[in-house]
Amino acid sequence: MPADTVISGGTVVTATDTFEADVAIDGGEIAAVGAPDSMPDADETVDASGLLVMPGVIDPHVHVDDMFSIDTHETASAAAALGGVTSYVDFAWQAWEGDLSIFDEAGTLLEGIERKREKAADAHVDYAFHAAITREDPAVLDELADAVEAGVSSFKMFTAYEHGLSNGFMHRVMEELADLDAVGVYHTEDSTITDMLTERFQAEGKGDPTYYPKSRPDYAEAMAAEDAVRMAAETGAKYYGIHTTSRKAAEVIDDFRDDGSQVRAETCTHYTTLTDDVFEEMGNLPMIAPPIRKRDDVEAMFEYLSDGTLDVVSTDHCGYERESKEVENWWDSTFGANALQTSLPVFHDEAVNERGFSYPFVVRVMSRNPARVFGMAGKGTLDPGTDADVVLFDPDETYTVTADDNASNADFSIYEGREVTGRVAKTFVRGELVADDGEVVGDAGRGEFVERDLPDWSV
Numbered sequence: 001m002p003a004d005t006v007i008s009g010g011t012v013v014t015a016t017d018t019f020e021a022d023v024a025i026d027g028g029e030i031a032a033v034g035a036p037d038s039m040p041d042a043d044e045t046v047d048a049s050g051l052l053v054m055p056g057v058i059d060p061h062v063h064v065d066d067m068f069s070i071d072t073h074e075t076a077s078a079a080a081a082l083g084g085v086t087s088y089v090d091f092a093w094q095a096w097e098g099d100l101s102i103f104d105e106a107g108t109l110l111e112g113i114e115r116k117r118e119k120a121a122d123a124h125v126d127y128a129f130h131a132a133i134t135r136e137d138p139a140v141l142d143e144l145a146d147a148v149e150a151g152v153s154s155f156k157m158f159t160a161y162e163h164g165l166s167n168g169f170m171h172r173v174m175e176e177l178a179d180l181d182a183v184g185v186y187h188t189e190d191s192t193i194t195d196m197l198t199e200r201f202q203a204e205g206k207g208d209p210t211y212y213p214k215s216r217p218d219y220a221e222a223m224a225a226e227d228a229v230r231m232a233a234e235t236g237a238k239y240y241g242i243h244t245t246s247r248k249a250a251e252v253i254d255d256f257r258d259d260g261s262q263v264r265a266e267t268c269t270h271y272t273t274l275t276d277d278v279f280e281e282m283g284n285l286p287m288i289a290p291p292i293r294k295r296d297d298v299e300a301m302f303e304y305l306s307d308g309t310l311d312v313v314s315t316d317h318c319g320y321e322r323e324s325k326e327v328e329n330w331w332d333s334t335f336g337a338n339a340l341q342t343s344l345p346v347f348h349d350e351a352v353n354e355r356g357f358s359y360p361f362v363v364r365v366m367s368r369n370p371a372r373v374f375g376m377a378g379k380g381t382l383d384p385g386t387d388a389d390v391v392l393f394d395p396d397e398t399y400t401v402t403a404d405d406n407a408s409n410a411d412f413s414i415y416e417g418r419e420v421t422g423r424v425a426k427t428f429v430r431g432e433l434v435a436d437d438g439e440v441v442g443d444a445g446r447g448e449f450v451e452r453d454l455p456d457w458s459v
Ligand SMILES: [Zn+2]
Pocket: 061, 062, 063, 316
């Protein structure tokens, strides 16, 4: 029986190893990995000589088609395909009423999941959702099991913003999550501190973007993380710390990982590759919450990724235009930046070329770990029988990042002008080519919803 495709002559990278091998794909799945003479005949052969053959990137933290992004799933997923990202996890919001909200009236989690599934129908890559809890209405507790049943096994909570939750309500949710064995995902900043500092800078007319990181200090992040992870430990709930930015917050995660099983965390590409000098260089464009930090915090991200305290590197992709950033005072700017298209090449360049990390390290933090943490059993590896989500990556090609190449609706890049070595050559989603040499190929809508299982964190 011939296979659909054989990727021949490349260097396979797994979470643990790098070796010369061919990869056969059939029916959308990896059929075999091995020596050329062990491969089945194939309808199509893809020459991967000189290229790395890696599992597709899984980005478990993106914002698409809601109040935090002007991207549609079609544009965000085109950026993803070009960036070697074969699955991403967006947010399905429990509708709330407020200044930040796009919703006319309050709604339920399950409605949020249904709404996002419809919006994502045009995606080029596979997608999943975290359900975001935005209101302290106990009725949401009765929805959690149904959300898990619907393939949404993780729940986002914020300690900041108008849709933030009190410790008391988060604690109540955690009790339920512990019973369900589902994952809580936490944005942690102590908003009483960040709000007070913001108001003070506003009163003092400190609207220059260099004041932005001072309004959201690292200790405010660490304090809220400590409360949340402590409650998770006490209630027995799985804890995932989203966008860890600072040494102080990573130390908190480290303290609570001693049990070895219930705490996981991520950082983002920008916290590993940029320092707060960017606010002088680029104004409000790199305003992201929490803020891009100091050189020592960048070092801490790599230390803690290296020792496994941090598991994942995500993007926190938010599609925004310059116009919403280029305002007089930083507090009137949008928060967030696009990165789905640039994350893998920028992180690879920093980690492998600049710091000497291995290719398997990149696969661990960008593919295998997010799949494991979030219950995506068929993804994040090149093991036979799993989905053929594959990136062919040229580790030697050098190019300069520019927003002119953006497939996102966003019209800037926080990596503008950065020269990187390492470029995505081809991206396959379940065996189908979705990006080829810098062009999106094929029709939108081939992406599928990934029904996620409850993850097993004992492995
Ligand atoms: Zn985010």
